[in-house]
Structure formats: structure tokens, C-alpha cells
Amino acid sequence: MPCPPPRGWAGSRGGRRDAGHGWCRAPVATGPGLSQTAGEPWVRADASPSSSSSSSVPQVTLRAGAELDARRVNLYMLALHAACPGEEEVTKWLFVWVTAGHTLRCDAPFASAGGDVVRVPADVAPRAPLHVVLPQPLGGLTFRLRNDGTPLTLTPRGLVLAPASGFSPSKDTQTFRLEMEVTDRHGHNCSGAVTVEVLPSHRPRVTILEPRQDVTVPEGSGPLEVVTQVQASGDNVHYAILSPTVPALFTIDELTGVIRSTGRLEVARVRLLVRAYNALQPADQATATINVTVQGRDRQAPSCVPALYVTQVRETVSPGSTLVTLRCASPAGAEGFLSYALEGPPGSRSRFRMEGPRLQVNTTLDYDSQAMAALGFQLTATVVVTAGGQPPRSTRVPVLVTVTPVNEFPPECPRGLTFTVLETAPFGSVVGYVNGTDRDHPPDSLEYSLEGGSSPAQPFSIDTHSGEIRVVGPLGSPPRTSYRLPVRLTDTHNDLDPANRRSHLCNVAVRLQAVPEPRCTPEVQELWITAGRGSRQPVTHLACWGDPDTAALSYAIVGGNEDGRFRLDGSALSYVPDGLAEPRTFVLLVEVWGGPGAPRRSTVVALVVHVTPRSTTVPASTTARHTTPRKKPLVVTRTEAVWRPPAWFVAVLTVSGVLLLASLSCLARSLVCSRRAPSKLLLAERHRQGPALPRPHRGTTLDLSPSQGAPSARQGARLAPGPAPVPWPHTRGSASTGPINGGGTAAPCRCECCGALRGGLSRRWPCRSPGGGGSPARCPRDPRTAWPCGTRAGGRGRACGGRGGARQAPGRDQAG
Numbered sequence: 001m002p003c004p005p006p007r008g009w010a011g012s013r014g015g016r017r018d019a020g021h022g023w024c025r026a027p028v029a030t031g032p033g034l035s036q037t038a039g040e041p042w043v044r045a046d047a048s049p050s051s052s053s054s055s056s057v058p059q060v061t062l063r064a065g066a067e068l069d070a071r072r073v074n075l076y077m078l079a080l081h082a083a084c085p086g087e088e089e090v091t092k093w094l095f096v097w098v099t100a101g102h103t104l105r106c107d108a109p110f111a112s113a114g115g116d117v118v119r120v121p122a123d124v125a126p127r128a129p130l131h132v133v134l135p136q137p138l139g140g141l142t143f144r145l146r147n148d149g150t151p152l153t154l155t156p157r158g159l160v161l162a163p164a165s166g167f168s169p170s171k172d173t174q175t176f177r178l179e180m181e182v183t184d185r186h187g188h189n190c191s192g193a194v195t196v197e198v199l200p201s202h203r204p205r206v207t208i209l210e211p212r213q214d215v216t217v218p219e220g221s222g223p224l225e226v227v228t229q230v231q232a233s234g235d236n237v238h239y240a241i242l243s244p245t246v247p248a249l250f251t252i253d254e255l256t257g258v259i260r261s262t263g264r265l266e267v268a269r270v271r272l273l274v275r276a277y278n279a280l281q282p283a284d285q286a287t288a289t290i291n292v293t294v295q296g297r298d299r300q301a302p303s304c305v306p307a308l309y310v311t312q313v314r315e316t317v318s319p320g321s322t323l324v325t326l327r328c329a330s331p332a333g334a335e336g337f338l339s340y341a342l343e344g345p346p347g348s349r350s351r352f353r354m355e356g357p358r359l360q361v362n363t364t365l366d367y368d369s370q371a372m373a374a375l376g377f378q379l380t381a382t383v384v385v386t387a388g389g390q391p392p393r394s395t396r397v398p399v400l401v402t403v404t405p406v407n408e409f410p411p412e413c414p415r416g417l418t419f420t421v422l423e424t425a426p427f428g429s430v431v432g433y434v435n436g437t438d439r440d441h442p443p444d445s446l447e448y449s450l451e452g453g454s455s456p457a458q459p460f461s462i463d464t465h466s467g468e469i470r471v472v473g474p475l476g477s478p479p480r481t482s483y484r485l486p487v488r489l490t491d492t493h494n495d496l497d498p499a500n501r502r503s504h505l506c507n508v509a510v511r512l513q514a515v516p517e518p519r520c521t522p523e524v525q526e527l528w529i530t531a532g533r534g535s536r537q538p539v540t541h542l543a544c545w546g547d548p549d550t551a552a553l554s555y556a557i558v559g560g561n562e563d564g565r566f567r568l569d570g571s572a573l574s575y576v577p578d579g580l581a582e583p584r585t586f587v588l589l590v591e592v593w594g595g596p597g598a599p600r601r602s603t604v605v606a607l608v609v610h611v612t613p614r615s616t617t618v619p620a621s622t623t624a625r626h627t628t629p630r631k632k633p634l635v636v637t638r639t640e641a642v643w644r645p646p647a648w649f650v651a652v653l654t655v656s657g658v659l660l661l662a663s664l665s666c667l668a669r670s671l672v673c674s675r676r677a678p679s680k681l682l683l684a685e686r687h688r689q690g691p692a693l694p695r696p697h698r699g700t701t702l703d704l705s706p707s708q709g710a711p712s713a714r715q716g717a718r719l720a721p722g723p724a725p726v727p728w729p730h731t732r733g734s735a736s737t738g739p740i741n742g743g744g745t746a747a748p749c750r751c752e753c754c755g756a757l758r759g760g761l762s763r764r765w766p767c768r769s770p771g772g773g774g775s776p777a778r779c780p781r782d783p784r785t786a787w788p789c790g791t792r793a794g795g796r797g798r799a800c801g802g803r804g805g806a807r808q809a810p811g812r813d814q815a816g
Contacts, residue, residue: 058082060094070100104188115177115193118160122174123201123235125280126166131194133158133180140185147179152196154180160194167198168283169205174198201284206234206276208288216293221265230257230288232276242273242287250292265294301393302338302385304328309359310400314496315367316408319360326357326397330387337388343396344381347371351379352399359383359399367405368441377403407495409439411446413506417487419469423476423512424594424601431460431510434467434487440494451486451505460485460510469508476512483510517601518553518592520544526608531577533614542571542605546594558604559589566609575611583612 060078062068076096083089110116110133118131130152133143143158151163160178167174176196183189208230215228227250230239239257241250249270252259257276270292277285305327313323328338340354353362365379366372379401386394419432436446448467452458459473460483469485490503521543529539546553555568566588567574573590586609593602 067105068098068103070098074098104182104184104186104190106182106190106192110192110194111190112192115179115195117195117197119197119199120162121201122167122169122198123203123278123281123284124162124167126162126164126282127153128162129159130162130196131160133160133182133192133194142183144181144183145178146181146191147177150176150178152176152178154178158182160196166281166283169201169281170198171200173200201281204234206232206237206278206284206286208232208276208286211286211288212291213288214291214293216295217261217265219265219267219294219296221261221294223263224260227259227261227292228290229259230274230276230290232257232286232288234276234278234284236279236281237276238279240275240277242275244270244272259290267296268294270294295393301395302328302330302387304383304385304395304397306397308398308400312402312404313361313365314404314406315365316406317361317365319363321361322355323352323359323361323401324399326359326383326385328357328385328395330393339386339388341384341386342381343384347375348379349381352381352401354383365403367403368408368439372403373441379403404496405441405494407440407491407500407502410502411436411438411489411491411504413489413504417506418509418511420511420513421471421475422515424515425471425475427471427473429471431469431471432508434462434469434489434506434508436467436489436504436506438491438494440491442493445491445493447490447492449488449490451488458483458485462487469510481512481514483512484508485510515594515601516547518544518546518594518603520592520603520605523603524606524608526610528610528612529575530612530614531575531580533577536567536574536576539566539573539575539609540607542573542590542592544571544592544603544605553592553594556591557588558591560587562586573607575609580611580613583610585610 058080074097076098078094078096080092080094081089082092105111116131116133120130124130141158142156143154144156145154153161153163155161158180174197176198178194178196179191180194181189181191209232210230213228213230217225217227221227230252232239238254239252240254241252241259248262249265249268250259250272251262252274257274259272259274272290272292274288274290275285276288306324309324311323326340330338338357340357342349342352342354351361351363351365353360367377379399381399381401383397383399384394385397386392414435414437417434421429421431425431434448436448437443438446446467447464448462449464450458450460450462454461454472456473456477459471459475460469461472462469462485467487469487485508487506487508488503489506490501492498492501495501525540527540529537531537542555544553544555553571555571557566557568563578565576565578565586567576568590573588586607588607588609590605590607591602592605
């Protein structure tokens with residue numbers, strides 16, 4: 001039977017139809033330069049008959065990713081070959097014209113065979129944007145997903161979203177491929193692919209710290225009472241109760257994981273399944289099981305005395321010592337059915353043990369260890385006392401034990417306590433540090449002291465807290481090469497009793513490093529200069545060096561610098577012109593020393609400077625110079641010793657001088673007073689005894705008659721010279737009678753004291769009454785007019801109350 005011609009075999013332009021015979025195979029599209037090439041936009045398609053009465057229709061389609069460009073190729077000639085079984089092959093041509101027009105193109109890598117690749121972490125939030133497709137041109141585009149079975153979502157606007165439940169956490173990389181078609185508003189389309197690679201997350205996963213808990217609560221607990229808490233680690237952790245949901249006896253805080261009761265609890269047992277998950281990654285989750293037992297009120301726990309134990313123990317307590325014995329009783333009163341156990345942190349719990357109801361020390365409580373310091377020197381534990389029965393009933397007794405220190409070890413000296421210091425080190429120089437150690441805690445609580453303190457024989461001091469040794473006096477006086485310092489180390493704060501302190505004596509050796517004298521070359525110089533004009537005129541530079549060579553040296557002119565004509569700036573010597581009229585020679589002595597200490601080591605350099613004025617003509621010298629071998633200079637070292645007495649010595653010397661001057665002045669005054677006239681001494685004495693009597697006038701006589709109470713004056717008689725007549729006083733009722741001048745008897749004169757006038761000086765004589773009897777008379781008060789009775793050393797008597805020889809009264813001669 002004939003083969004009907006296939007439909008559409010004619011070209012778009014100029015095509016022909018040819019008849020064929022029988023059933024035909026799908027045509028094969030070929031074209032010049034395009035078939036059998038990788039860049040050919042057409043694909044081969046086979047046509048299969050749909051029924052026995054219909055013919056097959058071959059379809060020629062564009063290859064995926066191929067593009068038609070009319071500017072490059074506008075005509076494709078496709079050779080179609082068809083053949084029926086047992087018949088010859090028929091070849092026809094298909095002409096495809098490509099015309100220019102508006103097209104939609106998808107850019108690489110979206111339109112490539114592999115597609116665009118997007119990498120995201122596995123912990124992104126649910127429905128988070130992962131990728132945006134932006135083809136050209138923009139606007140009015142619609143995106144459609146061509147493949148199914150992917151958890152990702154593609155929006156019509158080309159936005160790729162993460163799954164609604166997020167990515168499942170995995171250690172391997174997950175890959176999802178999205179094939180999509182893009183259509184514009186004109187109906188043009190293009191296709192492409194996006195590959196999403198989900199990388200493993202490096203964030204910590206949600207982990208429940210205690211996945212299983214057994215909790216016991218008393219019966220009758222009210223609403224919103226805390227039952228327990230679930231704790232989990234991770235990011236953005238939230239909590240939820242998975243079961244049971246009915247009845248809702250408990251509720252959990254979504255953020256903190258605290259489980260509370262929702263109502264009054266009855267005796268029951270409830271198993272809670274709690275979920276902890278990452279809110280941004282719900283697939284990252286963990287579960288915990290909480291067994292809640294509501295215990296009846298009639299089942300009481302054991303009671304113990306003491307209910308709380310707090311104590312202090314010394315670190316030297318021996319293992320096995322009993323700290324406390326608990327006295328516990330069960331509700332039924334049977335102590336034998338009680339069990340004791342310890343709970344608490346491992347670092348503290350391991351220090352104790354239970355021997356029945358006795359809490360004992362298990363290991364040495366070393367206060368000086370780092371482990372004890374990490375615990376804060378406090379050990380905490382809980383004694384759990386459990387009574388038998390179902391369910392078991394228990395009571396917890398908290399225990400707090402504070403470990404106190406004991407000063408067990410003395411301080412230890414460091415090794416190598418030998419220091420070196422310059423013998424010229426100034427006051428305050430640092431010698432070194434003594435860093436002692438102590439095995440007791442704290443290890444740095446040491447005090448340093450210098451045995452014997454600071455003195456001229458030990459010119460050092462040490463800081464109490466840092467152990468720093470400094471120089472506080474001159475070194476090497478008297479000359480010596482080293483010092484031995486006894487430094488005592490004393491620990492503090494190492495025992496609960498502040499008085500319990502230990503000390504140790506360390507020997508510190510301080511060696512004195514000798515400082516040599518500076519050296520100068522030459523030590524004697526002779527210089528000639530001509531006085532110029534200006535402020536200063538350089539003369540020479542001294543070449544001196546010390547040991548070490550880098551040591552700084554000091555210079556000073558100590559002699560020969562008359563009128564300050566020369567000056568030193570370091571080692572530079574300069575001359576100050578001052579109008580010198582005649583040549584002159586100066587001999588300068590320059591002292592050079594190094595170091596600021598005392599005593600210092602110095603060298604003296606002699607400079608002979610001949611200065612010639614500029615206007616003076618120096619005659620030519622005809623004297624021949626002779627070369628004399630230079631002798632080795634003699635270096636003289638001068639040490640100045642200054643004695644500075646202490647303040648107390650100056651004060652004692654001043655006080656002693658003042659006392660000596662006072663004693664000398666008193667002695668001189670005594671010598672002067674011993675040479676005064678006796679009459680002046682007697683007058684001074686009578687002036688102190690009473691008021692003076694009036695002196696009688698010259699030529700006046702005194703009447704000493706018994707009938708008158710006072711003497712009367714008579715003309716013609718002459719007494720001792722006086723300005724006015726003076727009455728004679730009676731003493732104690734006694735009267736003087738008889739002649740006034742000359743012999744005769746006079747009334748007895750009773751006097752207490754006597755005196756004599758010798759050359760203007762008074763002298764005291766003892767006085768006795770006449771005949772040796774009667775009471776002594778009172779002496780007159782005025783030494784100028786009244787004199788006591790007595791005798792001179794030669795036996796001549798005086799009248800009582802008279803002057804010179806005016807009156808006489810018998811009396812015993814007393815000398816001395």
C-alpha cells in the first residue's frame with residue numbers, strides 16, 4: 001500500500017510534497033553544517049503511529065539551551081529521510097527561516113547545563129530566602145518549577161525559599177536541583193536550573209544536660225509551684241511538653257524550661273516528655289523524660305538533729321576524725337532502718353565519708369593546695385538520710401565546713417643571695433631584691449627586716465614588703481670589700497592566730513666593686529697662649545678616662561685659678577681675657593673624679609699656662625731646649641674626712657658651756673663681794689633689821705636720865721658728828737645713866753649684836769650684857785646712828801647706841 005506523505009514536510013517557503021508508500025519512520029533532521037555538530041539547535045525525533053489508520057507526524061524541536069540568532073544564521077535546510085519497511089528511503093528537504101524579533105534570553109550560569117549553584121548552611125530559618133533569579137529583561141516575568149519532589153519553594157517572582165520546617169541537620173552536604181521556566185508577558189520563555197547545596201552547620205546542636213529526671217513533690221502542692229527545670233544548650237533554645245497533653249497537669253516555660261503545676265496535685269505518677277528545639281531550626285531538637293511522683297502527706301521523711309551543720313576545722317585535722325554525729329529518727333521511731341549517703345560536688349564530697357550517722361574526714365584537708373583555693377577553702381556536701389518503705393522517704397542535711405590555715409612551714413631563703421655594688425654608690429642606690437618563699441598559703445605574705453637595723457657598720461636598708469635592699473650610707477668606711485647582711489623573713493597571715501608566726505634568717509652577701517681612679521694623659525702640661533679678644537678663649541682639652549671607659553667624669557679647678565680667669569666646661573679649659581697688661585704664668589690644679597658617691601676617687605692634673613698679652617712683644621729666646629726624660633708622675637690621693645657630730649652632742653655641749661659661764665660669773669661676784677668694807681656690810685645688815693634712828697647734831701648731848709623716856713639734848717657737849725640731835729632709845733625698859741663723855745659708870749647696855757667702825761667698813765662682833773647676866777638688849781634699827789655695844793679687837797669698848805667713842809658701856813671683850 002502506498003505510504004502517505006507526512007504532514008508538514010513542506011518547507012516554510014518553496015516546500016514540496018512527495019508521495020510515499022507504507023508506514024514511515026520518523027524523519028531525521030539534518031542541515032548543512034548543523035547536523036551532527038554540538039552547536040546544532042535541532043534534535044532528532046522519531047514518529048510512532050498512534051493507530052493503524054493514522055500516519056505518524058514527525059516533530060522537529062529545538063535542543064535545550066540552544067539559541068537562534070537571525071543575525072548569524074537565518075536559514076536552516078533540514079534533510080528529512082523516511083523509509084518504509086522493505087521500501088526505498090525517501091529524502092525530503094525542510095527549509096526553516098529565522099527572522100529577527102523580540103526574544104527572551106536567560107544568562108549563564110542559570111541557562112547552562114549545570115545551572116546556577118547556591119550554597120547555604122543547614123541552620124537557616126524556615127522559609128528563609130535562599131536565591132533570587134534575575135533574568136533579562138526585567139519586569140513582567142513569571143517563574144514556574146518544572147520538576148517536583150523538592151522541599152524548596154519557588155515563588156512566581158523567582159524567589160527560592162527554604163523548607164517550611166527548615167533543613168534537617170546532617171553531617172553531609174545535601175543537594176537540591178530546581179529546573180525552572182521563565183516566561184515574559186509576550187509569551188516568550190527560556191529555561192534554566194538552580195542547584196542548592198545545603199552545607200552542614202557548625203553551630204552547637206541542642207543538647208539536654210540531664211535527659212532523664214526523677215522528681216518527687218508532696219501531695220497538695222498548689223498551682224504554679226515549681227516542680228523542676230529542664231536545661232539545654234544550643235542556640236535559640238525553646239521548650240515544649242510533647243506528652244501528656246491531656247490532662248494538662250503541668251506547664252513549661254518556653255524560654256527557661258521551668259516546669260510548674262497547673263493545679264492542686266493529687267497522689268499520682270506522671271511521665272512527661274519534654275522537647276527542646278532551636279526556634280530558627282526546628283529540626284535541631286532533643287527530648288527529655290521527666291518522672292514526677294506526687295507523694296502523699298502521710299508518708300513523712302526522717303527528722304535529724306542538727307538539721308544544718310556548719311563548722312570550722314584546721315587543715316591539720318587527721319583523716320578519720322569525726323566532725324558530727326547525726327541523731328535521726330524515722331516516722332515509726334526505728335533508727336535501724338535509716339541509711340546515710342553523701343551528695344554534693346565531687347571536689348568537696350570526696351573529702352568526707354559517712355560511717356553510719358557519723359560524718360568523718362576522708363582525706364587530708366590541705367589548706368595550701370591549689371584545689372582547696374579553687375573551692376574557696378569551703379567544703380559543701382549534703383547528707384541524705386533515707387528511711388525504708390515504698391516509696392523511700394529521705395531527708396537532706398546540708399553540711400558546710402570551712403578549712404582554716406595552720407602555719408606549718410617557716411619561710412625559705414632564695415638561692416644565690418650575693419649582690420655587687422659600686423663602692424661609690426650614692427644614697428638610695430638599689431642593691432638587689434630578696435624574694436623569699438613560703439609553702440604556706442598565701443605564699444607571698446612575707447615581711448623583711450634587717451637584723452640590727454641600719455648603722456655606719458651596716459649602711460643598708462630593706463623594704464618591709466618587697467625585700468628591696470638600698471644603700472643608706474657611705475660604703476667602705478672603714479675600708480672593706482664586702483658586707484654580710486642578716487635579713488630576717490617573717491611570714492604573716494598564715495595562721496588563724498596572728499601571733500603564730502615563723503621566721504627564718506638569711507645571709508645576704510654584698511660585695512663592693514672597687515672604682516679605680518680616673519687616668520689622664522699627660523698629668524702635667526705646659527701651655528702658651530696669647531690673650532685675645534672675646535668672652536672666652538679655648539686653651540686645651542683634658543684627655544681623661546675612667547673604668548669603665550663609658551663612665552662619666554667630673555672636672556673642677558681646685559687651685560691656681562686667680563680671679564676666676566679660667567673656666568671648665570666638662571673637659572674643655574677656656575681662658576677669660578680681662579685686659580692683662582704683662583705676661584703671666586698660672587699653675588692650675590684640676591681635679592678629675594668619676595661617680596657621685598663618697599668617698600670619691602679622683603686624680604689631680606697640673607696645668608702650667610703662660611699667658612702673653614696681644615700687645616706685648618715677646619723677645620726671641622736664645623736658650624736651647626734640652627730634652628729631659630720624663631719622670632713617672634707621682635699621684636697623690638687626697639681623702640677628705642669630715643666629722644659631723646650628732647644633734648644630741650651639740651645640745652649637750654651647748655648646755656655645758658652655759659653652765660660653765662654661769663659658774664664662773666658666780667665665782668667672780670663672790671670674790672668681789674669678799675673685798676667690800678665691813679662697815680658697808682654692817683650698814684646693810686642694820687638696814688634690814690629696822691628703821692634708822694636720827695643722827696644727833698654736832699655739839700648736842702644726850703640725856704639718858706631714868707625719869708625721861710627719851711634722851712634730851714644739852715648744849716656744850718659734843719657727840720659724834722651728825723645733822724640733828726637723836727634721842728637714845730631705851731631697850732626693853734633698860735636705861736643708860738652716868739656721864740656721857742669720859743669715864744664714869746654707865747647704865748648697863750644690853751645688846752644683841754655689836755659692831756665696830758674700821759676704816760669705813762663694818763664688822764659684826766658678839767655682844768654680851770655687863771657682868772655676863774641679864775637678857776640681851778635689842779639692837780638699834782638704824783645702823784648710821786645706833787651702834788650695838790661691844791669691844792674692838794684691841795679691848796676698847798663702845799657705848800650702847802653711840803658712834804665712835806661718844807658712849808661706852810662696860811662689856812666683855814669679844815673678838816671674832
